[in-house]
Amino acid sequence: MNQSEFINIFSKKIKETKKWTQDIIQDLFLLLSELLVDWQSVVFKNFWKFSSLKIQERKWINPKTLEKVIIPKLNRIKFIPSKALKFKINK
Numbered sequence: 001m002n003q004s005e006f007i008n009i010f011s012k013k014i015k016e017t018k019k020w021t022q023d024i025i026q027d028l029f030l031l032l033s034e035l036l037v038d039w040q041s042v043v044f045k046n047f048w049k050f051s052s053l054k055i056q057e058r059k060w061i062n063p064k065t066l067e068k069v070i071i072p073k074l075n076r077i078k079f080i081p082s083k084a085l086k087f088k089i090n091k
Contacts, residue, residue: 036077049080 003025011021032050035042041051057073081089 044082046082046084048082048085051078051080052076053078 007018007022007025010025011018014021032042036050036052041049043049053076055074055076058071060069060071061067062069
């Protein structure tokens with residue numbers, strides 16, 4: 001399912017226009033991304049948790065050329081589904 005399909009289904013379910021639904025979803029994901037930068041994690045109880053992980057700088061050697069490379073530090077997003085969501089999906 002892509003974003004437009006999701007918006008179509010969600011707008012029908014809540015009986016709102018597609019434009020309004022699209023604006024709300026875009027605002028939600030914008031807010032989530034801002035919160036991950038500021039707070040490191042966002043938790044929706046009984047659904048999921050998004051965490052921001054800081055990956056430290058590390059050294060790596062290319063196995064073909066044996067060249068030593070330094071991989072810079074970066075931030076990653078980790079998605080952790082709740083137990084209830086895991087159960088529902090694997091039911």
